[in-house]
Amino acid sequence: MAMTDSPSSWSRVIILVDMNCFFAAVEQKDNPQWRNKPVAVTNGVQGTTIITSSYEARYYGVKTGMHLREARQLCPELIQAASRPHRYVEISTAIMASLEKVTPDIEVYSVDEAFLDVTHCQSLLGSPLTIGQLVKTLVMDVSGLACSVGVSGDKTTAKYAAKLHKPDGLTLIHPDESEAVLAPQLVTELSGINKGTARFLAQYGVFRCGDMKNIPISIPAKRFGNLGRRIWLMAQGKDPAPIETNVKPPKTIGHGKVMPPKTCDLATILIYFQHMSEKVATRLRRHQLKGDLFYIGLKTKDGWLQTRAKASFATDDGKTIFYLCHQFVTQNWLGQSVWQVQVTALNLHSEQQTDLFADDSSVAQRSQLNNAIDEINQRYGEFTILPSRLLDRSEMPNVIAPSWKPFGHRKTI
DNA sequence: TCTGGGGTCCTAGGACCC
DNA sequence: TCTGGGGTCCTAGGACCC
Numbered sequence: 001m002a003m004t005d006s007p008s009s010w011s012r013v014i015i016l017v018d019m020n021c022f023f024a025a026v027e028q029k030d031n032p033q034w035r036n037k038p039v040a041v042t043n044g045v046q047g048t049t050i051i052t053s054s055y056e057a058r059y060y061g062v063k064t065g066m067h068l069r070e071a072r073q074l075c076p077e078l079i080q081a082a083s084r085p086h087r088y089v090e091i092s093t094a095i096m097a098s099l100e101k102v103t104p105d106i107e108v109y110s111v112d113e114a115f116l117d118v119t120h121c122q123s124l125l126g127s128p129l130t131i132g133q134l135v136k137t138l139v140m141d142v143s144g145l146a147c148s149v150g151v152s153g154d155k156t157t158a159k160y161a162a163k164l165h166k167p168d169g170l171t172l173i174h175p176d177e178s179e180a181v182l183a184p185q186l187v188t189e190l191s192g193i194n195k196g197t198a199r200f201l202a203q204y205g206v207f208r209c210g211d212m213k214n215i216p217i218s219i220p221a222k223r224f225g226n227l228g229r230r231i232w233l234m235a236q237g238k239d240p241a242p243i244e245t246n247v248k249p250p251k252t253i254g255h256g257k258v259m260p261p262k263t264c265d266l267a268t269i270l271i272y273f274q275h276m277s278e279k280v281a282t283r284l285r286r287h288q289l290k291g292d293l294f295y296i297g298l299k300t301k302d303g304w305l306q307t308r309a310k311a312s313f314a315t316d317d318g319k320t321i322f323y324l325c326h327q328f329v330t331q332n333w334l335g336q337s338v339w340q341v342q343v344t345a346l347n348l349h350s351e352q353q354t355d356l357f358a359d360d361s362s363v364a365q366r367s368q369l370n371n372a373i374d375e376i377n378q379r380y381g382e383f384t385i386l387p388s389r390l391l392d393r394s395e396m397p398n399v400i401a402p403s404w405k406p407f408g409h410r411k412t413i
Numbered sequence: 414t415c416t417g418g419g420g421t422c423c424t425a426g427g428a429c430c431c
Numbered sequence: 432t433c434t435g436g437g438g439t440c441c442t443a444g445g446a447c448c449c
Binding site: 042043047048049051065067069223224225226227228250251252253254255256257258261299339340 | 414415416417418419420421422423424
Binding site: 109193196 | 441445446
């Protein structure tokens with residue numbers, strides 16, 4: 001652990017907390033017989049792609065995005081664990097709540113990552129190093145899990161620091177040293193710069209972070225707008241992005257699902273669309289939002305068939321959304337085999353705005369029923385009550401994944 | 414045996430309006 | 432005949448994140 005910690009306080013202290021192999025670590029914690037063994041988490045019991053794996057499995061070369069079959073060739077004793085999203089959310093919530101005791105200036109970045117701005121905690125809690133150690137202790141106490149912590153003067157450098165020592169690391173980069181530490185690194189080492197951006201920067205001779213200062217900020221700014229300005233500063237250890245404390249309402253709500261191989265059956269396709277419609281509708285209601293524009297897509301061998309369907313009024317009702325899907329399928333699908341379906345609500349309004357228009361009595365009735373269903377589902381789990389068409393499909397897994405391989409393109413919106 | 418599931422932000426181009 | 436602005440909304444798609 002390389003650490004620098006000066007006695008004088010830093011002008012800005014940003015911490016990134018990153019849980020190590022989060023889903024796999026939870027499974028090992030809850031199933032003690034799996035500890036110190038290679039574990040791979042998949043999307044339900046039928047899942048064949050690895051969502052994440054334990055360090056023991058990674059030792060054999062098992063990676064996120066890999067097929068289970070391929071992984072077993074590398075590691076025959078690999079243990080498959082079916083994902084349990086609710087459990088991960090539960091532990092994540094407990095961790096985030098404990099971090100909130102350190103500072104209210106916390107940004108929950110994903111299910112297993114959080115940024116903390118502890119600039120103003122230094123006189124109360126101690127040096128950046130001390131606060132970093134405190135964070136690790138808190139996370140361990142509340143979850144029994146190890147995390148990696150990066151501490152620096154901005155979000156990007158803190159995130160870079162956190163990945164230097166895994167698992168269970170604590171890495172400090174003093175803000176005064178950020179620029180020098182990042183300078184020899186490839187720009188793609190930074191979160192927010194990937195191949196596309198790197199390709200653009202390479203045209204101007206920028207390959208490593210230290211090259212960035214040789215071009216004017218106007219070059220990335222002209223190409224990428226505000227993001228371009230941020231990238232220019234990021235590479236020099238001066239990421240200006242603030243910790244976003246407020247949880248913003250979602251701008252889109254969507255669900256998609258890969259189909260069984262070579263699905264050509266209309267009934268099956270409709271079942272999937274209905275399932276996606278109900279999931280979207282349920283989440284709209286949970287957020288007290290309604291949508292009047294829906295992306296509906298269907299991926300075939302030849303590419304995407306897609307549309308943006310307008311509902312005649314803003315809705316959070318699964319049947320209404322499914323009706324749009326049904327129309328789309330009958331008008332556009334010609335019988336090709338289907339790989340994937342997608343339904344996304346695009347144009348979201350809060351209910352207060354839309355209730356003015358919901359004076360139709362059948363709409364109001366349905367809305368009451370939906371609220372009742374929501375209550376039951378929240379208490380006993382998703383889809384306890386659901387449309388009859390879905391009954392024999394209710395075991396469809398749904399999972400949130402912390403990371404995935406960035407190949408194969410997915411079309412949304 | 415090529416297939417997992419959610420998002421955000423940004424740009425360019427066209428339609429439309431005054 | 433030619434030249435002509437400025438604004439908004441919508442759509443399609445690229446790039447990135449976990």
